[in-house]
Amino acid sequence: MNDQRKRVGLFVPCYINDFYPHAALATLEILEAHGYEVEYPESQRCCGQPFLNNGLIEEGREFAGHFADTFERYDYIVAPSSSCIGTAKYRYEGVLDPRRHRALAPKLYELCEFLHDVVGVENLKFDHPFPHRVGLHNSCHALRELELASPSELMIPHYSKIERVLSRVEGIEIVRPSRDECCGFGGTFSVQESAVSAMMGRDRIADHRGNGVEIMAGVDLSCLMHMEGLAKRDGTPMRFLHVAQILAGRTDFE
Amino acid sequence: MTSREKILTRLSGSMSTPETKPGLGFEPSDHPDLLESFVASLKAAGGEAILVEDPERLDERIRDTFLGTESLIDTRRDDTVDLETMKGCRLAVFEAAFGVAENGAVWIDPRERSPHALLTLAENLAIVLDRRTLVPTMHEAYARIDFDGISYALFLSGPSKTADIEQALVIGAHGAIGLKIFLL
Amino acid sequence: MIDHARNAAEFLNDPERAHWHDRALWFVREKRDKAARSVPEWEELRKSAEALKAHTLEHLGYYLQRFEERAKANGIEVLWAEDAAEFRRLVAEILQQHDATKVVKSKSMLTEECELNPHLESQRIEVTDTDLGERIVQLAGDRPSHIVLPAIHMKKEDVARVFAEHLHTDPDNPDPHYLTRAAREHLRQKFLEADAAITGVNFALAEEGAFVVCTNEGNADLGTALPDLHIACMGLEKVIPSAKELGIFTRLLARSATGQAITTYTSHFRRPKPGGRLVVVLVDNGRSRLLAEEHKKLLSCIRCGACMNTCPVYRRSGGHSYGTVVPGPIGSALAGARDPERFASLPFACTLCGSCDQVCPVRIDLHRQLYSERREVVRVPEYRGKVRGLKTAAFLLRHPRLYAAMMGLGRVLLPRIPRRLLYNRFNLWGREREMPMPAEKSFNQIYRERKR
Numbered sequence: 090m091n092d093q094r095k096r097v098g099l100f101v102p103c104y105i106n107d108f109y110p111h112a113a114l115a116t117l118e119i120l121e122a123h124g125y126e127v128e129y130p131e132s133q134r135c136c137g138q139p140f141l142n143n144g145l146i147e148e149g150r151e152f153a154g155h156f157a158d159t160f161e162r163y164d165y166i167v168a169p170s171s172s173c174i175g176t177a178k179y180r181y182e183g184v185l186d187p188r189r190h191r192a193l194a195p196k197l198y199e200l201c202e203f204l205h206d207v208v209g210v211e212n213l214k215f216d217h218p219f220p221h222r223v224g225l226h227n228s229c230h231a232l233r234e235l236e237l238a239s240p241s242e243l244m245i246p247h248y249s250k251i252e253r254v255l256s257r258v259e260g261i262e263i264v265r266p267s268r269d270e271c272c273g274f275g276g277t278f279s280v281q282e283s284a285v286s287a288m289m290g291r292d293r294i295a296d297h298r299g300n301g302v303e304i305m306a307g308v309d310l311s312c313l314m315h316m317e318g319l320a321k322r323d324g325t326p327m328r329f330l331h332v333a334q335i336l337a338g339r340t341d342f343e
Numbered sequence: 344m345t346s347r348e349k350i351l352t353r354l355s356g357s358m359s360t361p362e363t364k365p366g367l368g369f370e371p372s373d374h375p376d377l378l379e380s381f382v383a384s385l386k387a388a389g390g391e392a393i394l395v396e397d398p399e400r401l402d403e404r405i406r407d408t409f410l411g412t413e414s415l416i417d418t419r420r421d422d423t424v425d426l427e428t429m430k431g432c433r434l435a436v437f438e439a440a441f442g443v444a445e446n447g448a449v450w451i452d453p454r455e456r457s458p459h460a461l462l463t464l465a466e467n468l469a470i471v472l473d474r475r476t477l478v479p480t481m482h483e484a485y486a487r488i489d490f491d492g493i494s495y496a497l498f499l500s501g502p503s504k505t506a507d508i509e510q511a512l513v514i515g516a517h518g519a520i521g522l523k524i525f526l527l
Numbered sequence: 528m529i530d531h532a533r534n535a536a537e538f539l540n541d542p543e544r545a546h547w548h549d550r551a552l553w554f555v556r557e558k559r560d561k562a563a564r565s566v567p568e569w570e571e572l573r574k575s576a577e578a579l580k581a582h583t584l585e586h587l588g589y590y591l592q593r594f595e596e597r598a599k600a601n602g603i604e605v606l607w608a609e610d611a612a613e614f615r616r617l618v619a620e621i622l623q624q625h626d627a628t629k630v631v632k633s634k635s636m637l638t639e640e641c642e643l644n645p646h647l648e649s650q651r652i653e654v655t656d657t658d659l660g661e662r663i664v665q666l667a668g669d670r671p672s673h674i675v676l677p678a679i680h681m682k683k684e685d686v687a688r689v690f691a692e693h694l695h696t697d698p699d700n701p702d703p704h705y706l707t708r709a710a711r712e713h714l715r716q717k718f719l720e721a722d723a724a725i726t727g728v729n730f731a732l733a734e735e736g737a738f739v740v741c742t743n744e745g746n747a748d749l750g751t752a753l754p755d756l757h758i759a760c761m762g763l764e765k766v767i768p769s770a771k772e773l774g775i776f777t778r779l780l781a782r783s784a785t786g787q788a789i790t791t792y793t794s795h796f797r798r799p800k801p802g803g804r805l806v807v808v809l810v811d812n813g814r815s816r817l818l819a820e821e822h823k824k825l826l827s828c829i830r831c832g833a834c835m836n837t838c839p840v841y842r843r844s845g846g847h848s849y850g851t852v853v854p855g856p857i858g859s860a861l862a863g864a865r866d867p868e869r870f871a872s873l874p875f876a877c878t879l880c881g882s883c884d885q886v887c888p889v890r891i892d893l894h895r896q897l898y899s900e901r902r903e904v905v906r907v908p909e910y911r912g913k914v915r916g917l918k919t920a921a922f923l924l925r926h927p928r929l930y931a932a933m934m935g936l937g938r939v940l941l942p943r944i945p946r947r948l949l950y951n952r953f954n955l956w957g958r959e960r961e962m963p964m965p966a967e968k969s970f971n972q973i974y975r976e977r978k979r
Contacts, residue, residue: 108963144904240885273839507678
């Protein structure tokens with residue numbers, strides 16, 4: 090832990106800011122508890138993902154530029170979201186000035202990735218036990234873009250940075266679903282392809298329910314928000330938590 | 344301009360003669376016990392391996408295995424066969440040049456000796472293979488083949504099969520329903 | 528425009544069937560995983576295949592000419608067709624030269640793409656699809672919904688009904704074994720009567736002037752065994768440098784497609800049979816144009832279908848929902864590249880989950896291709912509303928104060944709006960799900976208060 094003097098910029102996705110602020114607060118608290126000086130630049134805006142994913146390059150370019158303006162002065166940029174980090178890391182290519190992008194990309198971390206790769210698993214200390222069975226939702230950006238865990242498609246040795254970080258929480262029992270499949274959120278996909286999206290989400294929930302799980306956790310609240318909406322509509326007893334909430338003991342919020 | 348010329352014009356950016364081509368970036372997997380692998384792979388492909396320890400008794404083993412030899416065509420001996428005979432063929436015997444451990448396939452090059460129709464028309468196939476010819480993977484397999492002189496030849500891995508109805512595996516689609524390999 | 532979302536919603540009207548479809552294809556995906564795991568060098572093998580396909584496309588003109596030259600030396604005729612119409616005409620002409628009126632055809636996506644069957648039938652040539660799945664959909668007057676499993680959208684009861692009508696089998700016996708045997712007898716007659724055989728090509732070997740056809744049923748082998756005329760149809764991208772590379776591709780193809788170690792029949796054709804005629808038709812039909820674009824990599828596809836089996840959207844929307852001959856991720860990417868207006872919805876029939884890229888045996892960056900095609904397809908008039916919505920969102924997001932004010936209003940109003948009004952027909956999110964409610968305080972507020 091020799092680089093705590095380095096400055097961490099906290100990026101909070103727009104929907105987390107308004108709908109799930111406790112996940113952002115949990116992220117901030119975890120980073121501070123591990124000795125980092127964290128700054129939340131209030132001038133930040135959306136990373137541009139909704140625009141880039143829908144082919145609106147001009148808007149994407151504008152938000153990417155703003156993201157770089159806001160965050161390039163930090164040593165690390167950490168967010169409780171693999172999809173926003175994935176966007177800045179991989180989808181700014183050809184959108185942001187290549188030199189700026191090359192400088193920015195290696196500084197970008199999803200929270201668990203930062204805890205695993207930069208802080209180091211052995212240095213992690215979480216004070217709040219969580220004696221529950223937790224079904225881990227593998228979001229696609231975490232799995233197949235940021236490579237935080239081994240996806241079932243690849244014939245490589247199994248690993249999961251998220252599981253390794255979560256395992257440091259006392260009492261937790263992590264349950265893997267039978268498929269590491271997409272939940273069907275997919276941004277505008279969730280409304281444009283509403284029927285398919287809903288079936289995908291319901292299938293994920295049923296998979297976890299089949300394991301006797303009543304708490305689902307993940308590193309992307311967008312996926313969880315979609316599944317939470319489905320579970321609520323169906324009256325399925327399932328709670329959805331961002332991994333940061335478990336790590337920081339902020340699990341009492343609705 | 345002919346269509347050929349038009350297409351080639353559109354492909355003009357890709358006309359250069361390649362100086363090198365990418366090779367294998369790895370060592371193919373080893374199959375320490377080729378025979379064991381081959382037998383298991385063949386079984387997975389729906390076929391059966393029969394180990395023949397005494398070459399003198401090969402024909403006897405084939406006869407015993409298939410219970411009788413009525414309407415048998417043995418391509419090791421019978422030179423020409425007419426279509427009518429092939430249509431009613433219950434058992435055809437072929438020789439394979441070599442086998443592949445990783446997938447139970449055997450290389451059969453019927454040349455002009457036997458019409459390739461027999462390979463699919465015969466209800467059952469008995470294939471004779473020298474176990475010393477087994478190779479580990481398809482890389483070694485293709486390294487062995489000399490294409491000069493070949494008209495039609497194939498890798499055959501087990502009996503013909505389909506799973507086109509509800510993914511239910513059915514052995515015997517259009518070709519052989521039974522396939523046994525007699526390993527000398 | 529093909530409306531994938533609407534077609535998918537229709538498919539999902541029968542949830543039981545949709546679940547069955549999903550499970551059946553996921554089962555194939557799992558078989559693929561098991562087969563891939565049995566090869567320790569699997570990921571290296573994929574990389575080699577990717578490199579070789581890239582190399583071949585880089586020198587496609589060279590390899591095609593080389594193939595032509597060597598194939599001709601072996602006595603194979605080589606013809607070139609610019610587009611579907613020319614291809615259809617060429618094939619019909621050859622068949623007419625032989626007075627062929629009965630043709631057996633093994634699976635060839637190219638002939639589907641070029642709509643060969645209806646053309647030949649209009650010339651009074653009977654074409655029998657001999658792959659069991661293709662024969663089922665042909666008899667049913669339907670179209671394949673998957674490139675490897677053409678009848679995967681049909682239940683065995685459906686097949687029993689179709690066969691009862693055409694092959695006079697027992698309509699109440701849906702046993703796949705019974706039905707397959709009936710098809711075997713029926714097609715055996717077709718094979719014996721055929722005047723000519725048409726096959727596809729899985730790989731054409733430039734150095735050897737030969738080509739390879741892969742099947743499990745043996746229909747390409749039996750089909751070509753009896754008639755004197757064999758017409759093999761291939762897209763330009765099917766050529767590879769030499770037989771040596773077949774080691775790589777034959778190890779990948781069946782494992783990726785069905786989880787078998789190799790297809791049952793991997794058949795090599797190098798010369799016409801004595802007294803026979805063997806014609807290879809090379810078809811462009813838009814391929815050379817793709818070669819010049821950023822979508823070039825799509826031409827590496829070896830048509831294994833693995834991307835379909837793994838695609839969570841394909842499994843839950845069925846092949847027909849794409850309105851293309853090749854459905855699923857590769858089909859969407861090809862269609863989006865070729866006709867962005869007609870197929871504008873296909874690059875959006877994807878959550879960008881990336882699973883397809885990782886099962887692809889030649890490592891095509893499928894989800895990335897679909898992602899970049901969105902730039903083009905979002906311009907169609909049908910997406911004007913969507914674009915307007917996104918532009919409004921962008922406007923709000925670039926004006927943080929206004930955005931915060933809106934959210935503040937939402938905080939007050941949303942919990943008070945009557946449910947009926949909130950979940951109105953324009954609330955697309957709320958169609959299937961409950962809406963999240965804004966928290967009492969945003970993180971912005973919490974952070975400011977905390978700093979004080």
